[in-house]
Amino acid sequence: xxxxxxxxxxxxxxxxxxxxxxxxxxxxxxxxxxxxxxxxxxxxxxxxxxxxxxxxxxxxxxxxxxxxxxxxxxxxxxxxxxxxxxxxxxxxxxxxxxxxxxxxxxxxxxxxxxxxxxxxxxxxxxxxxxxxxxxxxxxxxxxxxxxxxxxxxxxxxxxxxxxxxxxxxxxxxxxxxxxxxxxxxxxxxxxxxxxxxxxxxxxxxxxxxxxxxxxxxxxxxxxxxxxxxxxxxxxxxxxxxxxxxxxxxxxxxxxxxxxxxxxxxxxxxxxxxxxxxxxxxxxxxxxxxxxxxxxxxxxxxxxxxxxxxxxxxxxxxxxxxxxxxxxxxxxxxxxxxxxxxxxxxxxxxxxxxxxxxxxxxxxxxxxxxxxxxxxxxxxxxxxxxxxxxxxxxxxxxxxxxxxxxxxxxxxxxxxxxxxxxxxxxxxxxxxxxxxxxxxxxxxxxxxxxxxxxxxxxxxxxxxxxxxxxxxxxxxxxxxxxxxxxxxxxxxxxxxxxxxxxxxxxxxxxxxxxxxxxxxxxxxxxxxxxxxxxxxxxxxxxxxxxxxxxxxxxxxxxxxxxxxxxxxxxxx
Amino acid sequence: xxxxxxxxxxxxxxxxxxxxxxxxxxxxxxxxxxxxxxxxxxxxxxxxxxxxxxxxxxxxxxxxxxxxxxxxxxxxxxxxxxxxxxxxxxxxxxxxxxxxxxxxxxxxxxxxxxxxxxxxxxxxxxxxxxxxxxxxxxxxxxxxxxxxxxxxxxxxxxxxxxxxxxxxxxxxxxxxxxxxxxxxxxxxxxxxxxxxxxxxxxxxxxxxxxxxxxxxxxxxxxxxxxxxxxxxxxxxxxxxxxxxxxxxxxxxxxxxxxxxxxxxxxxxxxxxxxxxxxxxxxx
Numbered sequence: 001x002x003x004x005x006x007x008x009x010x011x012x013x014x015x016x017x018x019x020x021x022x023x024x025x026x027x028x029x030x031x032x033x034x035x036x037x038x039x040x041x042x043x044x045x046x047x048x049x050x051x052x053x054x055x056x057x058x059x060x061x062x063x064x065x066x067x068x069x070x071x072x073x074x075x076x077x078x079x080x081x082x083x084x085x086x087x088x089x090x091x092x093x094x095x096x097x098x099x100x101x102x103x104x105x106x107x108x109x110x111x112x113x114x115x116x117x118x119x120x121x122x123x124x125x126x127x128x129x130x131x132x133x134x135x136x137x138x139x140x141x142x143x144x145x146x147x148x149x150x151x152x153x154x155x156x157x158x159x160x161x162x163x164x165x166x167x168x169x170x171x172x173x174x175x176x177x178x179x180x181x182x183x184x185x186x187x188x189x190x191x192x193x194x195x196x197x198x199x200x201x202x203x204x205x206x207x208x209x210x211x212x213x214x215x216x217x218x219x220x221x222x223x224x225x226x227x228x229x230x231x232x233x234x235x236x237x238x239x240x241x242x243x244x245x246x247x248x249x250x251x252x253x254x255x256x257x258x259x260x261x262x263x264x265x266x267x268x269x270x271x272x273x274x275x276x277x278x279x280x281x282x283x284x285x286x287x288x289x290x291x292x293x294x295x296x297x298x299x300x301x302x303x304x305x306x307x308x309x310x311x312x313x314x315x316x317x318x319x320x321x322x323x324x325x326x327x328x329x330x331x332x333x334x335x336x337x338x339x340x341x342x343x344x345x346x347x348x349x350x351x352x353x354x355x356x357x358x359x360x361x362x363x364x365x366x367x368x369x370x371x372x373x374x375x376x377x378x379x380x381x382x383x384x385x386x387x388x389x390x391x392x393x394x395x396x397x398x399x400x401x402x403x404x405x406x407x408x409x410x411x412x413x414x415x416x417x418x419x420x421x422x423x424x425x426x427x428x429x430x431x432x433x434x435x436x437x438x439x440x441x442x443x444x445x446x447x448x449x450x451x452x453x454x455x456x457x458x459x460x461x462x463x464x465x466x467x468x469x470x471x472x473x474x475x476x477x478x479x480x481x482x483x484x485x486x487x488x489x490x491x492x493x494x495x496x497x498x499x500x501x502x503x504x505x506x507x508x509x510x511x512x513x514x515x516x517x518x519x520x521x522x523x524x525x526x527x528x529x530x531x532x533x534x535x536x537x538x539x540x541x542x543x544x545x546x547x548x549x550x551x552x553x554x555x556x557x558x559x560x561x562x563x564x565x566x567x568x569x570x571x
Numbered sequence: 572x573x574x575x576x577x578x579x580x581x582x583x584x585x586x587x588x589x590x591x592x593x594x595x596x597x598x599x600x601x602x603x604x605x606x607x608x609x610x611x612x613x614x615x616x617x618x619x620x621x622x623x624x625x626x627x628x629x630x631x632x633x634x635x636x637x638x639x640x641x642x643x644x645x646x647x648x649x650x651x652x653x654x655x656x657x658x659x660x661x662x663x664x665x666x667x668x669x670x671x672x673x674x675x676x677x678x679x680x681x682x683x684x685x686x687x688x689x690x691x692x693x694x695x696x697x698x699x700x701x702x703x704x705x706x707x708x709x710x711x712x713x714x715x716x717x718x719x720x721x722x723x724x725x726x727x728x729x730x731x732x733x734x735x736x737x738x739x740x741x742x743x744x745x746x747x748x749x750x751x752x753x754x755x756x757x758x759x760x761x762x763x764x765x766x767x768x769x770x771x772x773x774x775x776x777x778x779x780x781x782x783x784x785x786x787x788x789x790x791x792x793x794x795x796x797x798x799x800x801x802x803x804x805x806x807x808x809x810x811x812x813x814x815x816x817x818x819x820x821x822x823x824x825x826x827x828x829x830x831x832x833x834x835x836x837x838x839x840x841x842x843x844x845x846x847x848x849x850x851x852x853x854x
Binding site: 025242258384418423432 | 580581609610611613615618623625626629630631632633634635636639641642643644645646647648649650651653654671672674675829830831832837838840842843845846848849850853854
C-alpha cells in the first residue's frame with residue numbers, strides 16, 4: 001500500500017499528542033509501519049497542536065505532504081491545512097464547531113453532542129475522534145481499548161469506562177453513517193513485535209543498555225524528554241538522573257562522576273550546550289570520558305524552540321577553547337540512535353574524551369518503529385568496553401597521563417588503594433601535575449592527538465551507502481534526520497526508473513579523508529541535503545577532505561524536509 | 572597509617588607569608604589525625620592561588636575550572652558517596668564565578684567539605700576586587716573604589732540550607748585543624764570560610780587588620796541555635812569576625828535521600844540488565 005497520512009489538530013493542552021501517539025502504537029500493533037511527528041508551539045495552552053501519523057505496510061521513514069484523513073477538533077485545523085487536502089481526503093469534524101466548502105469527503109461526527117449527552121470532558125473529544133478514525137481506516141477497537149485500560153487504569157474504573165464508551169460511540173457512528181467511506185487500511189496483519197520509539201527514547205534506552213550510571217540535565221526543548229524518561233526509570237534501573245541548577249553545573253557534575261568512575265552523560269539543546277562549552281574543553285584536557293546528547297532546535301538565541309533545524313553542527317565540532325579531541329556522532333533514525341548511543345559510551349571510555357551525539361527536534365520527538373528482535377540483537381551483541389580503565393595499580397608510580405603509542409593512558413578509578421593522582425585542567429606532565437615546560441607540553445599535546453589517529457584507524461565508520469553509487473544518476477549526501485525523507489525520495493525515484501543513492505554520514509567528526517574521497521567520483525550529480533541555511537556539513541566536508549559539493553538542498557524554516565519537496569527540487 | 576609526608580606533593584609556590592601555607596599544613600595535619608590516607612580522599616580544586624594546592628597535596632584530585640569545583644564535587648559524591656569529598660577554592664571562585672553552584676549545593680546538603688580561602692581579592696590575577704571585598708575597596712578593577720557591598724557567605728549558607736558553617740583564620744593553624752576535623756566528621760554540606768590575608772596585594776585585610784577584628788566564639792556558644800548563628804554571621808558587615816563553628820545541624824545528606832544509593836555506591840552497583848521491562852513500555 002502507499003503511505004497514508006492521518007492528521008489531527010486542535011487547541012494546545014487538549015490531548016492531541018497522546019491521541020497521535022496512541023494511534024501510532026495501535027498501527028504498529030496491527031502489523032504496520034509508522035512514522036509520526038507532533039507540531040506544537042512553545043506554550044502550554046491556547047496554541048495550535050497537530051500530530052501527523054504516516055503509516056504503510058512497508059517501511060516508512062518520512063513524512064507525507066498530502067493528508068488522507070484530517071481530524072479537525074477546531075476550525076483552525078481545517079483552515080491551516082486545507083491546502084494539503086485532495087478530493088479524496090477525509091475531513092473528520094463536527095458541524096456544530098464549524099462547516100466548510102471544498103471538494104473533500106466530509107465526515108461529520110456529532111462529537112460535541114456525544115460529549116454532552118454522556119457528560120464527558122473536553123479531552124475526551126479525542127477519544128471519540130480516534131474511535132471514528134479507526135472505523136474509517138477499517139480497524140477495530142481491540143488495541144485502543146487495551147491502551148485505554150492501561151493508560152487510565154490508575155485514574156479509576158469510571159474514567160476507563162467512560163473513555164471506552166466514547167471510543168465506541170465514535171466508532172459505531174462511522175460504521176452506521178459512513179460505511180461507504182470505510183477503507184480496509186488497518187486490517188490485522190501477522191508481524192514481528194515492534195517498538196514505537198522517538199529518538200529521545202532511543203537515546204534513553206541506549207544509555208541504560210550501555211550501563212550509563214548518571215545522566216545530568218536541565219530541561220530544554222527538544223532534549224527534555226530524555227530527562228523525563230530516565231528520571232522515571234531511576235527506581236527500576238538505579239541510574240541517577242540529576243537535574244542541576246544550570247547547564248554549567250550539569251556538565252561539571254557529569255565530569256565529576258565520570259572522573260570518579262561512573263559512566264555519565266548530559267543532554268541539552270543549543271543554548272544549554274553553549275553554556276557547557278568551557279567544560280567540554282576541560283573534559284578534553286583532563287581526558288574525562290563523557291557523552292553529550294545535543295538535540296538541535298532552530299537558533300540563534302532562543303530561536304524557534306519547538307521546531308527543528310540542524311544548525312549546530314559546526315558549533316558542536318568546534319565547541320571548546322584550545323585544541324583538544326572530541327568525537328561527534330550523528331544518527332539518522334531511531335535504530336541508529338540506539339546503535340550510536342551504545343557506541344558513544346564505549347568510545348568515550350576507550351578514548352577518554354567527550355563524545356557528542358547530534359540529534360534534532362525531528363529525530364528526538366518523531367516516533368518510528370523498530371523491530372523488537374532487532375533491539376534484542378543490539379542488546380545481545382553489545383559489550384561494555386571501558387578501554388584502559390583500571391582499578392588496581394601495578395608496580396611503580398601510577399602515571400595518569402602516561403605517554404603511550406596509541407595516545408591512551410590507563411585511567412585509574414579514584415579511591416583505589418595505595419594510589420592517588422591529579423586529573424588536571426592545566427597542562428600537565430604524565431603524573432598530572434601542572435607544567436609550563438615546553439617539551440612536556442608538546443609531548444602531551446601529541447599524546448592526546450594520537451588518540452584521534454587511533455580512533456580513525458580502529459573505530460571510525462565510513463558513511464552508510466543506500467543504493468548503488470555506481471549506477472545512480474543522483475547521489476544525495478547528508479547527515480542526521482534528513483536521512484528518512486531522502487530514503488523516501490530514493491523509493492519514489494525508483495518508481496520512475498531513476499536510480500539514486502544516499503551517502504549518509506554517522507561518524508561526522510573527525511573524518512577519515514582518504515577513504516571518504518573514494519566515494520566521490522567525477523561526473524556524478526551529488527546533492528547535499530541539510531536542514532540549515534549554511535550547508536554546515538558541506539563546509540566541514542570541504543575543510544576536512546577537500547570535497548566540495550556545489551548542488552545543495554537546504555531548508556531552514558524550522559520545518560523538516562518532506563520527501564515531496566526534495567523531489568520537486570530535483571526537476 | 573599515613574603521615575603528613577605521605578600527603579606532601581611538590582613544594583608550595585605561594586608567596587612567603589601567604590595564609591595559604593598555614594591552611595595547607597592544617598589540612599594535611601587534620602587528614603592525618605583523622606587517620607585518612609591519600610587514596611581515601613577526593614579533592615576538587617578551583618582556579619586561583621588556593622587551587623594551586625592541587626599540586627602540593629597527594630590525594631585523588633581534580634583541578635577544575637574557575638568556579639566549577641562544586642558541581643564536580645557533587646558528581647564525585649553521586650558516583651561514589653563513600654569517598655570523602657573536599658572542595659578547595661578561593662572566595663572569587665566560590666562566591667563570584669561559582670556563586671550559583673554554591674547556593675544550590677547548600678540547598679542540597681551535599682556531603683561535601685567546602686574550604687574557602689577568603690582573601691577578599693583576586694590574588695592570582697594580581698589583586699582585583701572580589702565579591703567579599705568591602706565596599707569602597709580600591710583595586711586595579713575598581714580604582715575609584717568598589718560600588719557593591721561585600722557578600723556575606725555565612726548568611727547565604729545559613730539561609731540556603733548548609734548544615735555546617737564555620738569560620739577560621741589563616742593566622743591560627745591549630746584552630747583551623749580543630750574546625751577541619753569537626754567539618755570532616757560532619758555529614759552534609761560543610762562551609763569553612765577561612766579568612767586569609769594576601770600579603771602581596773591586599774593592603775586592607777592584613778594580619779594586623781584581622782588581629783584586631785577576629786575573636787573566638789566562647790565555649791558556651793550554642794552552635795545549634797540558628798537565630799544566634801544569624802546574629803554572629805551578620806557581624807561581618809560590621810567587620811567583626813567570629814571564629815569557630817557558627818552553626819551545625821544534622822539533616823539527611825543529598826545522597827542519603829536517593830533510594831538508588833541505599834545499598835551500594837553508584838560505581839559499585841551491578842549493571843542493570845532487565846531491559847525487557849523497559850522495552851515493553853514502547854510496544
